[in-house]
Amino acid sequence: MSLNFKLTKIVSFFKISIHNRNILVKYKKNQLLVSLLECFLREGFISGFFEKDGYIYIILKYSSMGEPVMKNFKIFYKRPFEIHLSCKDLEGQKFYRNFVVAEGDKSAVFILSTSKGIMTHKDAIKHGIGGKLLFSVKCY
Amino acid sequence: MITIEKSNLKNKLSIKDISKDYYKVKISGIYGNIKNYFRKEVVMKVSSNSILLEPYTFTKETKSLLQTYKTKILNSFSDVDYGFFVILEVRGVGTKVQYSLGQLVFNLGFSHQVKYNLPEGIIGRVLDDKGSVFLLFGNSRDLVLSTAAKVRSLKKKDIYKGKGIFFFGEEITLKEGKGKNA
Numbered sequence: 525m526s527l528n529f530k531l532t533k534i535v536s537f538f539k540i541s542i543h544n545r546n547i548l549v550k551y552k553k554n555q556l557l558v559s560l561l562e563c564f565l566r567e568g569f570i571s572g573f574f575e576k577d578g579y580i581y582i583i584l585k586y587s588s589m590g591e592p593v594m595k596n597f598k599i600f601y602k603r604p605f606e607i608h609l610s611c612k613d614l615e616g617q618k619f620y621r622n623f624v625v626a627e628g629d630k631s632a633v634f635i636l637s638t639s640k641g642i643m644t645h646k647d648a649i650k651h652g653i654g655g656k657l658l659f660s661v662k663c664y
Numbered sequence: 665m666i667t668i669e670k671s672n673l674k675n676k677l678s679i680k681d682i683s684k685d686y687y688k689v690k691i692s693g694i695y696g697n698i699k700n701y702f703r704k705e706v707v708m709k710v711s712s713n714s715i716l717l718e719p720y721t722f723t724k725e726t727k728s729l730l731q732t733y734k735t736k737i738l739n740s741f742s743d744v745d746y747g748f749f750v751i752l753e754v755r756g757v758g759t760k761v762q763y764s765l766g767q768l769v770f771n772l773g774f775s776h777q778v779k780y781n782l783p784e785g786i787i788g789r790v791l792d793d794k795g796s797v798f799l800l801f802g803n804s805r806d807l808v809l810s811t812a813a814k815v816r817s818l819k820k821k822d823i824y825k826g827k828g829i830f831f832f833g834e835e836i837t838l839k840e841g842k843g844k845n846a
Contacts, residue, residue, distance in 0.1 A: 547789070547801070548789050548791075548799065568746070571746050571801075572746065574751070576791070576797070577792075583801065585694070585747075587694050588694070588696050593694070
């Protein structure tokens with residue numbers, strides 16, 4: 525399976541299970557999913573995850589009012605049109621002007637595939653590297 | 665004297681406020697509120713950015729109290745943001761768990777079913793189709809671990825056949841019974 529197909533499957537799985545307000549969900553084990561979940565756990569988007577019998581169980585997070593923490597998934601990676609960004613691009617104002625429209629959207633987290641694995645754009649600036657833009661999430 | 669700074673904590677995202685009256689500290693976040701009660705020997709000063717712990721007199725007892733209160737506060741910070749969960753497992757032939765409307769129903773080999781009402785703020789889910797593995801989830805680790813201990817005490821552990829309620833992945837050594845010819 526290509527990265528394009530895997531990524532859209534995982535993102536749509538998150539979209540549906542958040543819309544149904546499920547607390548505990550499971551998905552077949554996958555190296556891409558594990559590295560994405562480690563990213564989410566560091567940011568505080570999910571409560572936790574564990575592995576059992578070849579499946580990965582994920583505990584999703586909602587506020588006390590019932591609002592989901594993760595919102596507005598948007599996929600940028602589409603096969604013929606890849607976007608590569610350097611570390612300078614991520615720091616600059618031009619990056620926010622191109623991908624972030626309203627001022628309240630600065631809470632968005634961008635997820636990149638770099639030479640040191642999958643990470644958020646905040647971590648990529650710390651390491652001083654760039655990468656391929658996959659998708660973006662907004663937090664509550 | 666110990667200071668806990670808010671900027672060093674993992675979860676700056678969801679913590680809204682910390683409040684204190686006399687010897688009670690309330691921490692609130694995305695999963696609701698947690699109250700911590702402390703003894704009068706330790707003075708606490710709460711500001712918007714940090715918490716300061718200080719004893720009245722320096723003795724051996726108050727020195728150790730400071731460290732326990734520090735870990736208790738740090739644990740409740742992570743519980744408010746991430747929650748806490750425990751996975752349990754029912755072993756043995758003919759044993760089963762079901763979840764319905766806030767209560768767990770066990771088949772444990774007695775002549776009747778055992779029903780256990782979960783306390784408020786705790787979520788239970790059964791993970792597999794056989795009904796052997798289940799999960800408890802809540803916003804405070806004291807409540808989750810105490811209910812896990814109460815659930816485990818519903819059935820006494822059997823050392824000869826390995827029946828009972830265990831933590832997931834827990835192992836015990838079985839005893840050998842009497843032989844046929846002996």
